[in-house]
Amino acid sequence: MRDVAVIGIGQTPIGELWNLSLRELGASALRQAAADAGIEKPDTLYVANMLAARLSNQAHLATLIADYSGWRGIEAATIEAACASGGMAFQTAVRAVASGMVDVVAVCGVEKMTDETTAQITSALATAADADYEGSHGASFVALNALIMRRYMYEYKVPHEAFGAFSINAHKNAVNNPNAMFRKAISQAVYDRAPMIADPINLYDSSPICDGAAAVILAPLEMARAMNKPVIRVRASASATDTLSLADRHNMLSLEAASASAKKAYQQAGVNPSDIDLFEVHDAFSVMSALSLEGAGFAEAGTAPYRAQDGEFTIGGRLPISTMGGLKGRGHPVGATGVYELVDLITQLRGEAGANQVQDAALGLTQNIGGTGATVVAHILERAG
Amino acid sequence: MRDVAVIGIGQTPIGELWNLSLRELGASALRQAAADAGIEKPDTLYVANMLAARLSNQAHLATLIADYSGWRGIEAATIEAACASGGMAFQTAVRAVASGMVDVVAVCGVEKMTDETTAQITSALATAADADYEGSHGASFVALNALIMRRYMYEYKVPHEAFGAFSINAHKNAVNNPNAMFRKAISQAVYDRAPMIADPINLYDSSPICDGAAAVILAPLEMARAMNKPVIRVRASASATDTLSLADRHNMLSLEAASASAKKAYQQAGVNPSDIDLFEVHDAFSVMSALSLEGAGFAEAGTAPYRAQDGEFTIGGRLPISTMGGLKGRGHPVGATGVYELVDLITQLRGEAGANQVQDAALGLTQNIGGTGATVVAHILERAG
Numbered sequence: 001m002r003d004v005a006v007i008g009i010g011q012t013p014i015g016e017l018w019n020l021s022l023r024e025l026g027a028s029a030l031r032q033a034a035a036d037a038g039i040e041k042p043d044t045l046y047v048a049n050m051l052a053a054r055l056s057n058q059a060h061l062a063t064l065i066a067d068y069s070g071w072r073g074i075e076a077a078t079i080e081a082a083c084a085s086g087g088m089a090f091q092t093a094v095r096a097v098a099s100g101m102v103d104v105v106a107v108c109g110v111e112k113m114t115d116e117t118t119a120q121i122t123s124a125l126a127t128a129a130d131a132d133y134e135g136s137h138g139a140s141f142v143a144l145n146a147l148i149m150r151r152y153m154y155e156y157k158v159p160h161e162a163f164g165a166f167s168i169n170a171h172k173n174a175v176n177n178p179n180a181m182f183r184k185a186i187s188q189a190v191y192d193r194a195p196m197i198a199d200p201i202n203l204y205d206s207s208p209i210c211d212g213a214a215a216v217i218l219a220p221l222e223m224a225r226a227m228n229k230p231v232i233r234v235r236a237s238a239s240a241t242d243t244l245s246l247a248d249r250h251n252m253l254s255l256e257a258a259s260a261s262a263k264k265a266y267q268q269a270g271v272n273p274s275d276i277d278l279f280e281v282h283d284a285f286s287v288m289s290a291l292s293l294e295g296a297g298f299a300e301a302g303t304a305p306y307r308a309q310d311g312e313f314t315i316g317g318r319l320p321i322s323t324m325g326g327l328k329g330r331g332h333p334v335g336a337t338g339v340y341e342l343v344d345l346i347t348q349l350r351g352e353a354g355a356n357q358v359q360d361a362a363l364g365l366t367q368n369i370g371g372t373g374a375t376v377v378a379h380i381l382e383r384a385g
Numbered sequence: 386m387r388d389v390a391v392i393g394i395g396q397t398p399i400g401e402l403w404n405l406s407l408r409e410l411g412a413s414a415l416r417q418a419a420a421d422a423g424i425e426k427p428d429t430l431y432v433a434n435m436l437a438a439r440l441s442n443q444a445h446l447a448t449l450i451a452d453y454s455g456w457r458g459i460e461a462a463t464i465e466a467a468c469a470s471g472g473m474a475f476q477t478a479v480r481a482v483a484s485g486m487v488d489v490v491a492v493c494g495v496e497k498m499t500d501e502t503t504a505q506i507t508s509a510l511a512t513a514a515d516a517d518y519e520g521s522h523g524a525s526f527v528a529l530n531a532l533i534m535r536r537y538m539y540e541y542k543v544p545h546e547a548f549g550a551f552s553i554n555a556h557k558n559a560v561n562n563p564n565a566m567f568r569k570a571i572s573q574a575v576y577d578r579a580p581m582i583a584d585p586i587n588l589y590d591s592s593p594i595c596d597g598a599a600a601v602i603l604a605p606l607e608m609a610r611a612m613n614k615p616v617i618r619v620r621a622s623a624s625a626t627d628t629l630s631l632a633d634r635h636n637m638l639s640l641e642a643a644s645a646s647a648k649k650a651y652q653q654a655g656v657n658p659s660d661i662d663l664f665e666v667h668d669a670f671s672v673m674s675a676l677s678l679e680g681a682g683f684a685e686a687g688t689a690p691y692r693a694q695d696g697e698f699t700i701g702g703r704l705p706i707s708t709m710g711g712l713k714g715r716g717h718p719v720g721a722t723g724v725y726e727l728v729d730l731i732t733q734l735r736g737e738a739g740a741n742q743v744q745d746a747a748l749g750l751t752q753n754i755g756g757t758g759a760t761v762v763a764h765i766l767e768r769a770g
Contacts, residue, residue, distance in 0.1 A: 053509075057520055059435055059465060059512035060467040060513050062466065063759045064515065072626065074626060076624075077476075080445075080462065081445060081462045082445040091462075095480050096480045098486060099386055099483035100386040126442070127444035131441060131442040132408075241451050241460065241461050242448075374445060374448045374452075375445065
């Protein structure tokens with residue numbers, strides 16, 4: 001088993017990008033990553049995408065983007081696990097390089113959501129849940145998360161306002177990220193009076209519908225060591241699953257796939273949660289930030305919002321999260337998100353995060369969540385020279 | 386890099402299975418494969434599927450099927466490359482085992498096409514082509530293949546009737562396959578007077594719209610050697626891509642991804658085309674059988690239909706193809722097809738093909754094609770004890 005490293009990253013700004021098609025977004029991020037890596041083309045491309053078949057009438061996306069990137073002929077496949085597509089594509093790429101069967105593998109997360117009506121987008125996002133037992137009853141994806149948040153507030157007696165700290169932190173960090181969708185700070189008062197989306201989830205508890213693409217290039221560690229740039233090594237790549245349907249869970253406030261994937265990742269890397277310098281969390285909804293932090297061992301059940309209020313998760317805090325704005329402030333182009341999380345983490349580990357730089361960031365974790373916690377992917381990356 | 390073997394196979398019958406859902410089809414094939422392999426559960430599941438998000442409102446399918454198979458918690462992701470999804474999922478699994486990061490990996494190809502209207506199915510299949518430059522002009526997937534077949538007939542002066550040999554062979558072989566959709570032989574006269582679908586493609590030039598699931602279990606070769614059954618070793622796993630759009634090709638009668646993937650596979654295995662004992666070809670349309678055979682080095686350009694007429698590709702011929710009925714006779718549940726091809730090949734290599742057994746089958750090739758040749762995956766498997 002070969003050690004694996006990241007040798008290049010790229011991303012497009014996130015927003016409502018009506019003038020750019022799927023192939024243009026994907027190729028833009030990939031060409032940037034290839035230039036950063038100093039490679040002409042990869043052996044293999046894995047594209048992470050969830051919605052193109054429904055919202056753009058386009059399946060077979062990886063091959064299309066390989067061709068449009070100027071790489072006609074290379075291997076290509078699309079990886080999908082709802083909003084965890086990006087993390088699973090990265091894991092697939094890690095194994096391809098580790099196998100020794102290929103050397104240089106590109107991963108591109110790309111999503112284009114804003115060309116269709118809100119009804120079509122809402123229906124498409126609902127395919128992340130159980131179509132026969134949740135979607136068929138009209139449960140939208142926000143509605144399912146609202147059930148979880150309501151239960152969290154009831155079970156742990158946490159007031160809604162306590163969740164505001166997650167959104168305030170994410171928006172604050174997004175201000176300094178030129179690729180973020182919302183470069184605007186918000187206050188607790190703004191959070192508290194935001195319009196309701198699906199009670200108790202308000203506008204600032206939710207991540208936005210948006211377009212974007214992010215890319216990374218993976219290679220054997222020895223190849224990375226020969227390059228004249230920070231070496232970013234993949235220390236752990238772990239994933240786990242749970243039921244799609246909330247009704248089938250033992251406890252909807254305990255994301256078993258989040259704790260299982262994090263535990264496996266810590267074991268693979270031989271580290272403890274306290275060794276992690278920063279955590280790119282999957283803050284699609286503020287309650288997901290809380291459950292992910294608790295599942296990954298950074299807070300006791302029912303306490304994460306209070307810890308956020310105490311400033312533990314800000315840059316400069318004990319464990320910075322959403323350091324470039326997260327899904328809430330940077331944006332959440334769903335199939336691309338897991339790759340954006342990794343790009344943000346790598347930017348930090350390289351020491352290239354500018355005003356948002358986490359001091360002495362050497363070891364970081366990402367957790368990418370699909371559905372309401374049905375698929376969770378954890379990666380630990382390290383600056384290794 | 387570890388050597389990889391197949392330790393279990395499973396499949397459902399193919400047909401219009403209105404009483405079985407996606408999860409039931411997938412779990413049925415997987416439980417059969419797990420029982421055949423004598424394992425309780427795999428570490429990882431890769432599901433090959435193309436159409437569930439559009440035709441069943443279900444993304445996130447791999448995690449759903451993992452749970453319904455009784456394997457809640459394992460790793461899972463869906464792999465998509467249009468009709469080459471099955472082959473690409475198998476390649477992904479081979480690399481996962483080869484990497485040493487996981488030991489036992491399941492692959493399940495599953496597709497459910499028949500619950501929707503013909504118009505919806507036709508639109509969904511068109512997503513395999515270039516949505517912006519082909520689909521937007523109303524080109525259905527059959528229409529694109531009709532363009533290729535018309536050009537083949539014109540360029541090489543091959544009469545339509547010559548293609549009948551492919552369908553006659555496939556239907557004849559399907560008769561003895563209890564899982565095949567069409568267990569009925571056809572004659573040249575039946576082929577010649579079949580209704581036209583998209584001129585010059587008639588009913589018997591086309592594979593059917595259908596439902597089905599097939600599964601394989603992969604493990605390290607050493608684990609396979611310790612079992613009391615034929616050892617099926619993966620000798621080569623190669624894929625290549627081309628443009629999605631026909632208009633972008635140098636020559637639409639030369640499937641460059643078919644020749645490139647076959648060439649890589651022969652190199653990996655250290656064999657020549659003449660060493661191959663049987664070939665599970667991607668006969669979605671009869672012209673695709675011809676182009677795949679020619680791309681893989683089994684016939685000169687423009688000659689494959691004549692060689693089929695001469696009986697070279699029948700069981701007992703020089704190179705048996707579509708030995709259990711192929712996509713034409715067994716059926717073509719699109720995302721599942723690449724896995725069915727592998728299951729058929731493994732059945733032959735194990736010597737379990739009954740009346741259709743290819744004598745002394747020791748080394749076999751599959752070629753799984755996505756789009757009109759945009760993604761092609763070649764696998765060479767060997768009976769190794």
